[in-house]
Amino acid sequence: MSGHVWSSIERHLDSFAFSKLRDSSPRVYAVQCGNCFQWRLISTQEEYEEIRESFIEKPWFCDDKANVTCEDPSDIEYDATRTWIVDKPNIPKTPAGCKRRVHVRKDYSRSDTYYTLPDGKRVRSMIEVESFLEANPEYRDAGITVNNFSFISPKTMKDTIPEDVEVGSSSRKKVKRSEMDDFDEYY
Secondary structure, three states: OOOOOEOOOOOOOOOOEEEEEEEOOEEEEEEEEOOOOOEEEEEEEEHHHHHOOOOOOOOOOHHOOOOEEEEEEOOOOOOOOOEEEEEEOOOOOOOOOOEEEEOOOOOOOOOOEEEEOOOEEOOOOOHHHHHHHHHOOOHHHHHOHHHHOOOOOOOEEEEEEOOOEEEEOOOOOOOOOOOOOOOOOOO
């Protein structure tokens, strides 16, 4: 694996990800070191988003984490014990008072990105964000713009989807992951 891409898994994937345990346990956030290519756990979604926001300009290395070096064993291994979901780099950090959520569909056909705004409203598009900012100018006055939001959905790594899951939706033929030829709609 390389620092900015997973060359042994798939070219041009970014070196940070979050994963979901099969039993619906909380997400785990991880980033891959640009030197040793080991995966390191990131303790909070906020810290993960800070790394992701400037990942191209400032790649992440083991020594960016307190008391960690490249000689230390990986915090987590990339494997199929959990479903790995890979974000694109440089997605803006979620504005204060908002929460970014990614929902992976039960059939793993895709994921949906949405934000919960400070008033509790859930938005799924830039148009909805713009409407919120027009109705609540105090947030715009505080520096929040539509550019602080990204609805780009991350990529679900097909080799970590459980073998028995039928990938697809009701509007198209479902296919078991083991039968999939190409699930790379995202890239």
